[in-house]
Amino acid sequence: MCNNNPPEEHLAAMVYPCEMPIKVVGKSQPNFAQEIADVIREFDPEFDPASVEMRPSRKGNYLGLTFRITAQSRQHLDDIYQRLHGHPLVSFVL
Secondary structure (H helix, E strand, O other), X not given: OOOOOOOHHHHHHOOOOEEEEEEEEEEOOOOHHHHHHHHHHHHOOOOOHHHOEEXXXXXXXXXXXXXXXXXXXXXXXXXXXXXXXOOOOEXXXX
């Protein structure tokens, strides 16, 4: 398994493929989790949407999602992050 939040220099040294958690936060909306799971599935067809961890914010305005994906390469991981950052429902990605 890859390090949870590796420093930049460690990303290049990772051995791929590896399991990597990706945390996505956005405003709590009915289709948020499904839409983001669909994006993840485009990059990792074996991803199981039932494995997503969901955590609402205290007031319920935001929803945090944790996905465990299989990163095939640094470029693959960069592509996933870029796509998530550009998604209109996403506030931030860790």
